[in-house]
Amino acid sequence: RGGVPAKEIPFSRPGSMTRVYAVASGKGGVGKSSVTVNLAAAMAADGLNVGVLDADIYGHSIPRMLGANGRPTQVQNMIMPPSANGVKVISIGMFVEGNTPVVWRGPMLHRALQQFLADVFWGDLDVLLMDLPPGTGDIAISIAQLVPTAEILVVTTPQQAAAEVAERAGSIATQTHQQIAGVVENMSYLPCPHCTAEGKEHRLEIFGSGGGRRVAEGLGRLLGHDIPVLGEIPLDPRLREGGDEGKPLAVADPEAPASQVLRSIATRL
Ligand code: ADP
Secondary structure: OOOOOOOOOHHHOOOOOOEEEEEEEOOOOOOHHHHHHHHHHHHHHOOOOEEEEEOOOOOOOHHHHHOOOOOOEEEOOEEEOOEEOOEEEEEHHHHOOOOOOOOOOHHHHHHHHHHHHHOEOOOOOOEEEEEOOOOOOHHHHHHHHHOOOOEEEEEEOOOHHHHHHHHHHHOHHHHHOOOEEEEEEEOOOEEOHHHHHOOOOOEEOOOOOOHHHHHHHHHHHHHOOOOOEEEEEOOOHHHHHHHHHOOOHHHHOOOOHHHHHHHHHHHHO
16 A cells, blocks of 8 residues: 555565475474574584574564574665574574564565565575464464465474474465474483483383374374474583573584484474
């Protein structure tokens, strides 16, 4: 209505070479953001051009987890994203003052996402990862409209309750006609440290087991084709520490079991 027409989103252009993934979960706290930053850092370490768009308006923890302390700058009519660990990152949190919670309504969020996709100077990305808020909300729908080719990556824990809501979050793909890249099970088990010290392997299944498989099977039935479980990431206190310190474990210690799973997922995307 008399406004400036929205700029074209490079990732939705036919023939765009950028693979776009929307990382989704049913509930919060399952490690969606941790998985996103570790995958991004692992891909960047493998030589890919990677961007992360933090669209989790409730969490927006991605910049800290990646160690991106810089602010976006404006050059002509483009926003230059800060980068860290070789990953370009833009977050809704960079555009609010301090720790102010974001209380935007749907249409405003849609416009913000449109801007993040079209007005940010991403350059020639091989991969763009978008960290969605938990659940099935306005943002997931907006992403599907703005970048219909975005594939959904579902993160869950092994727990039945988490898996049920994760499946619901993934099932949005049937309405938006998006592809599901696969399911990542996080916090799958804790390798018993005493057993490891004795050269034995024993897995403590703190959150139960089978959540990832159940989500993949449920979504597979819904979509009529197989959905892969891309990996089962163990619990590792260093993964949390790496997030707190802005040093993703997948690159800080690539040999850690959690890192090996993350890196293998990164090569499959
Ligand atoms: P979400 O984005 O789903 O809300 P986060 O990535 O913020 O979840 O993770 C929630 C908390 O769990 C964070 O403190 C994070 O460091 C921690 N965490 C996530 N995955 C693991 C893991 N595999 N091992 C140990 N801690 C983890």
